[in-house]
Amino acid sequence: MKLMGKDITTAKVMAFVGDRLAARGLFAPAPSDLTPEGVAARVDPLSYNVQALEENADATRGLPLETHRDGLAGRAVVLAKQLFRKAGQVFINEALGRQGVFNGHVRDSYAQLSAEVIKLRQRVAELEQQKVVAAPPVPLPAPVLAKPLPPPPPAPKQPVAAKAPAKAAPVAKKPTRPVPAPPSAPRPPPRNSRRGK
């Protein structure tokens, strides 16, 4: 264990604590290095939303059964919810059929649009990179001497950017959770699936 604090002598405090523990027949904590907690990783919104839409598109599938009650009352509540779902599932399916179809369209539309966004971002990054590489040299300051400058070197036969195409910059960092990659091309709407009808 390690302590931090400008206003204390940490070694002295830890020694005091150690002595007190030893007097009670307890072991003092071993010294350790304080390692600051790292920041949370980025959650890629496009991938996350595709995954979340996929997971939640079926409106007939219930959320996990929960209760804040404990003990017998809690079990009774969960049981009652289970029974309600079993008894009512056929009606739930009937009532939410069109919602499932709609959710499927939303999911597919989002997947297609997000794929387009990723593709466009990549293209923008490529163009930006080309612009940087093909940028004209910084102009020299105006001559102050009468002596003529040497002639400029011959121009390259091909643009520099064409010789060494820029490597596309990564668009999105790796998401925190494994998520299915969005389709690279627009996916045709499923014709025979229940959701896609």
Place this chain on the structure above:
Amino acid sequence: MGQAAVAWQRVLRHLGHNGELYADEVAPAWRSLVRPASELKPAADDFVLYHHGIASPLASRLLHLPCRKGLVFHNVTPARFYEGTRLAGPLIAGRAQLAAMADFVDVSIGVSQFNARELEVAGHRHVKVVPLFVEPERFVGACADGRMNSRLSGAGRPRVVSVSRVVPHKRMEDLIALHEELRRIAPRAELWVVGGYAPGNAAFKALQRRADAVGGVTFLGRVSHAELVAAYRSADVFVSMSEHEGFGVPLVEAMAADLPVIAFGAAAVPETMGGRGIVFDEKHFAALAELVHLVSHDAELRSTLIEGQRQRVAELSFEATRDALRDALPVSVGEGTTTRTRRRVALVVQRYGEHITGGAESLARQVVQHLAPHADVEVLTTCAVDHLTWANELPAGTSRDGDLTVHRYPVRRPRRMREFNRLSDALFNKPLDFVTETHWLAEQGPFAPGLFDAISARAADFDAFLFFTYLYAPTAWGVPMVAKKAIVIPTAHDEAPLAFGALKDVFECPRVLLTNTPEEAELIASRFPKVVRQREVGVGIEPLEGQPQRFREHFGLTTPYLLYVGRMEAGKGVDELLRRHQALVRQFHDAPALVLAGSGDLKPTGTRVIYVGRIDEEAKWDALTGALAVVVPSRYESLSLLTLEAFAVGTPVIGNAASDVVRGQLERSGAGLPFVLEDDASFGEAVRRVGDERDMLSAAGKKFAKKYRWDAVVRAYLEEIDLIRRQS
């Protein structure tokens, strides 16, 4: 986050920005302070600052708002603490939204370096750090709730307090484990947990069973600010076992309450502590118990820790937050400097007009009319006439009042008296809470958005802003926006809102306060120790030549009479005055009549009571000149104009002794007599003495009133305006 939003709004006002709070869901009771997000329709040059946490539909809306945008990030609890629960999804979604907003905001603000790093990892580019602030004066012993103090005073020692909601990542079970170890070496140790919890929740019940087995644990639940201060001030040590904090406001609050802090160094905690207090990295409960015991009992160590913590609190000041936010925002407004030769002055007042009843409003109009020959004066006011409803009775827009330009702005919503009275009852009878006080101020109103926009947008147009009356929203929220040019005429008297922390900006940030009496200045200084410079200016009195016979004939008066002129309201003491007078009439067959003039809810009746309704200026001076004495029954006065007007025409005054201001005026002048408003004998004695000593009192009154001249008042105002011009 609600508290933080109110605090940020205050900081923004100090930077000259006028803005409103919007939220996804707003309970009807809070609609005066916070508007539903569905009503947010920003213009292209507006700036929206969005507070982000857990997933919210507002984040998606923000992407499409056609204006400049900023993000304030208080952090999102990592979903690992809530795996398998319904909360995990929204927590991850909140982080996905955070990344999605990166390319759509002009500035991203983390309330700590830790949060700023998370913003950068999420892809945000223009990232700034604006730390939160804690005001130590709100955590002094005087702010503590007496009942909570008494409740906690008998507890055993050492006393450990922890402040947070009872939720998984706060690790309350670790606190109880530490407490169990502490009880081994200090069997009377106490642990107080302050913060909301769900009593029926299975996890909480398990926690409580464990706490009951250990003993000495009290879940105090949600508490008021005063109760929170009492808990901090009654404890020996503050301990945090939380495993994730984006900032950790309670750590700093405890420091502000001079309570040594021991905290687990999770996330932003070490940064918030700033090297003060004690941070630990491992939950070795036996060792921590010894540490808590040491800090509780070692006076020298406590003193050193508290001194260091005070420095940390001073670093996290309101001024530090304000300056950091000024640097962070991509928008700015300036109060500007002036090179004009003629003075330009704005009057900000809640109501304005010839027929507006109200001492402060009347004074405001008289002041600017006298200033008009020396300055270009514009009046910024509302369309309201009635100060109870704030109904928009006058047309909005620009009009003229003699040489003055008057801009009227509509009030957005009438005052809801039930909600206002409920809040008043709650606040006037117990210690106070900043957010609730701000809510009270919003209910008090009048809230005219255009008026605040005008103050903010036209800050550079004027050399000075005169704000009349401390008690209303235009002054309370307008002053910080133009603090360097603000001259406040508080017209304050001894009443409950004068203790509100939400009103302290009125007294602590303008250029100068122009008070009416020495008693008013003394009262303000006693409530706000950091008050700015005060100058007693008062008013001018210009009596008309009264013709008492004209008044007597008009109203059929044949006997001597006492006179009251003012609002017919119980709050002015009119009902008590009527009771005293009727007692006098029953006792003496030659008791003088009581003439009452003015409008209001009360309709005075009684034997020898003559109610003449509202009278014009000429009739007023006629009445004043012919009265045996003028009666001032009101307890709440910052300056009794009626008293000075009566003195000016040589009429003595009988005034409420409970009002420091009125009593002071009577004592300094020697031209009147105080009486106890609730006592028949006291009132009778005062009337008798006035009859006996009228000539002497009259002469003293005339002499005293000569000091109240408009030329002296105008000179004082111009000196203060010119001082601002020179210093701008």
